[in-house]
Amino acid sequence: MTDDRLYYEDIEIGARHSFGRYEVSREEVLDFARKYDPQPFHLDEEAAARTHFGRVSASGWHSCAMTMRMLVENMTENRQAGLGSPGVDQIRWKKPVYPGDVLRCETEAxxxxxxxxxxxxxxxxxxxxxxxQDDEVVLTLISNGMIETRDPAGTD
Structure with missing residues (x-):
């Protein structure tokens, strides 16, 4: 049986990959906000209309969670020999994410x-x-991943 998983040795610096599709629902935005980020502009249309958001928007942390879902689905689909992450170096919320938006990801090693x-x-x-869905950047992040090596005795 061959092992077709993606290992450390398979990662090419500069390689880019596009993937994911996540439809943002109003119900999910409100539910996440009620549980984890109950600021008025995430929960109430009238309150949100008085802010720079203009309408109810997803929490930035919810945007990160939706991104994580797409990342994990991609890792699973591509059979990455992933071992978790020691952390994220940078997160930037560039534009609000609204109910009805459809998100997608691009990564670069x-x-x-x-x-x-x-x-x-x-x-x-x-x-x-x-x-x-309009190809506007809504979120950027720089993350660190841990992954199995195919050959522990190998060198770069």
């Missing part, structure tokens, strides 16, 4: 290195850009 302490693991940095 920025750098990678083998773990010094765990030779069966590599760490890679990637930029993720999230677009709405």
């Amino acid at each position: 920025l750098e990678k290195r083998r773990s010094q302490s765990k030779p069966d693991m590599g760490i890679f940095k990637s930029a993720c850009t999230v677009f709405n």
Whole structure:
């Protein structure tokens, strides 16, 4: 049986990948806001109309969660030998995300290195850009991922 998973050695610096489709529903925006970010402009049309948002918008943290969903679906589809993440270096909310928006992602591999302490693991940095249905950038982030190495004794 062949192992067709994506490993550290398969990551090419500069490689770009487009994926995902996430339809943002009003019900989900309100539910997330009630649970985690109950600011008036995420919950109430009249309150939101008095702000720069103009109408109810998704929490930035909800936008991150929707992005994570698309990232995980992509990793699963592409059978990435992922091991989680030690963190995100940067998040920027560029434009509001509104109910009815349809989101998608583009990623670019920025750098990678083998773990010094765990030779069966590599760490890679990637930029993720999230677009709405009008191809407007709504979110950017720089993340770090941990991934299995195919050959723990290998070198870069």
